[in-house]
Amino acid sequence: MTNQETNWWRFGVVYQIYPRSFQDSNGDGIGDLPGITRRLDYLVDLGIDAIWISPMYPSPMADFGYDVSNYVDVHPMFGTLDDMDALIAAAHERGLRVILDLVPNHSSDQHPWFQESRSSRDNPKRDWYFWRDPAADGGPPNNWLSRFDGQAGWTLDETTGQYYLHSFLKEQPDLNWRNPGLRAAMLDVMRFWFRRGVDGFRVDVSYRVMKDEALRDNPLNPHYLPGKMDPHKRLVERYSKDLQPDIHEFNRWLRAVANEFPQRVLIGEINLPLERLVTYFGRNDEIHLPFNFHLIFTPWNAEAIRSMVDRYESLLPEDAWPNYVLGNHDQHRVVARIGEAQSRVAMLLLLTLRGTPTMYYGDELGMPDGVIPPERVQDPWEKFVPGMGLGRDPERTPMQWDDSAAAGFSAPGVEPWLPLAPNHQSLNVASETADPGSMLNLTRALLQLRRKHPALHAGDYAPLDSAADIFAFWRTHDEEQLLVVANFSSETREITLPQGKWHPLISARGTLVEAVEARLSLSGDEAVVLKAA
Ligand code: NOJ
Ligand code: CA
Numbered sequence: 001m002t003n004q005e006t007n008w009w010r011f012g013v014v015y016q017i018y019p020r021s022f023q024d025s026n027g028d029g030i031g032d033l034p035g036i037t038r039r040l041d042y043l044v045d046l047g048i049d050a051i052w053i054s055p056m057y058p059s060p061m062a063d064f065g066y067d068v069s070n071y072v073d074v075h076p077m078f079g080t081l082d083d084m085d086a087l088i089a090a091a092h093e094r095g096l097r098v099i100l101d102l103v104p105n106h107s108s109d110q111h112p113w114f115q116e117s118r119s120s121r122d123n124p125k126r127d128w129y130f131w132r133d134p135a136a137d138g139g140p141p142n143n144w145l146s147r148f149d150g151q152a153g154w155t156l157d158e159t160t161g162q163y164y165l166h167s168f169l170k171e172q173p174d175l176n177w178r179n180p181g182l183r184a185a186m187l188d189v190m191r192f193w194f195r196r197g198v199d200g201f202r203v204d205v206s207y208r209v210m211k212d213e214a215l216r217d218n219p220l221n222p223h224y225l226p227g228k229m230d231p232h233k234r235l236v237e238r239y240s241k242d243l244q245p246d247i248h249e250f251n252r253w254l255r256a257v258a259n260e261f262p263q264r265v266l267i268g269e270i271n272l273p274l275e276r277l278v279t280y281f282g283r284n285d286e287i288h289l290p291f292n293f294h295l296i297f298t299p300w301n302a303e304a305i306r307s308m309v310d311r312y313e314s315l316l317p318e319d320a321w322p323n324y325v326l327g328n329h330d331q332h333r334v335v336a337r338i339g340e341a342q343s344r345v346a347m348l349l350l351l352t353l354r355g356t357p358t359m360y361y362g363d364e365l366g367m368p369d370g371v372i373p374p375e376r377v378q379d380p381w382e383k384f385v386p387g388m389g390l391g392r393d394p395e396r397t398p399m400q401w402d403d404s405a406a407a408g409f410s411a412p413g414v415e416p417w418l419p420l421a422p423n424h425q426s427l428n429v430a431s432e433t434a435d436p437g438s439m440l441n442l443t444r445a446l447l448q449l450r451r452k453h454p455a456l457h458a459g460d461y462a463p464l465d466s467a468a469d470i471f472a473f474w475r476t477h478d479e480e481q482l483l484v485v486a487n488f489s490s491e492t493r494e495i496t497l498p499q500g501k502w503h504p505l506i507s508a509r510g511t512l513v514e515a516v517e518a519r520l521s522l523s524g525d526e527a528v529v530l531k532a533a
Pocket of ligand 1: 063066103168202205267329330
């Protein structure tokens, strides 16, 4: 067998869990690891292959876990290392893989490494972070900005009179991977978890890890609209991310450690245009799956999505395996972005395009964005830049399990850390399981179909010429030929089918049940998978 057939992550489906919001097991209103373990059977039944858990490490939670103060332990709020071991064992018993988040670009300012580093200019860990003297006017060493408030990306530390760099909050100092000591320590963190049985990492903002050696100023963004755009967009990030030649060396360091263990996967959080994104595969020696976020960022119409998919397919290097993402903890829910009707079309596409899909918890229910009153805002981004829709709390609301007071996320009577989305009493796992036409049952059926048909989980992709508002493509494997047809409009559209008789294997809205020949008249917001009879 070739690698292609044996790598589980090529034909598997990844499901992202935001641990604060999946299942609370001890009544404090915050999800935890024992809660996830309790819900594994739900995930097996849903039909996914791997869970990726957003950071569950000790953390002051300035950025909800993306500020790690110890990379080799579990935050007491989420449980213990024993709970993590139990989760991994329970997942593996059920055939599920476990992927953790690795946060290499920055630690928490409470990490002992940073505490040491800031203590004196000659501390052995000084160079584990970026320390620089003030500019001639006493200000920051360059014009780089911090991601959430658009203020300087540097903070002056009184102890030593130097500034430290932080691409995100000041509580998230950037780590210096060009320092061999830091590098060795972080690569050992990976080994620590791989030895405990973890199957891979999603690597946080991995394309930002290497910075221009001279820390040159970033150019101004001529398209910036003050007050209308994220303040951080004032500059073009020419020197603070991507484009540094040794970013690929960084990728290879991580890959070499992953290769020390069998069947481990690296997924990179790489938010770049397709042409740049595909360079992160390297020669099959860098990131296995550089996240492709373009289903989220491309305008939702047939033309644009099709040309994105075709361009991506044509840019992929040899041996590279594609992937798609529809939602995550940083983006408004798919239902909020494109509406409920099209979210079914989107789920069908995510699970039938060529490549590994990553699903976001709750999207299988069609969960909407939550409504967060000002006094319940948690996300620092919303606190710094209120009212621009940048806050990420709406897509992080608790999972909706049933119609009880806390939706089965917490015990009734407990106030969850974020308010439940308004429709939790009618839209939840229990009610949708009972409804044959629900989003949940559609998602389950799609996952089953994908698993059953090699054309879907391993086959080739080719676009099919079709009509306006329709994106149609082939998925083929050996003798198996499947046709996927998606209608991006809310009105009926017709297309000419290739010769022969075509049986619907699945229909997102259930409007197509009979075999068709020659012409297909597809209802609005409908998407189908067809098989040659
Ligand atoms: C990307 C993560 O997905 C986001 O949630 C976080 O705030 C930043 N990286 C900083 O770690
Ligand atoms: Ca809890």
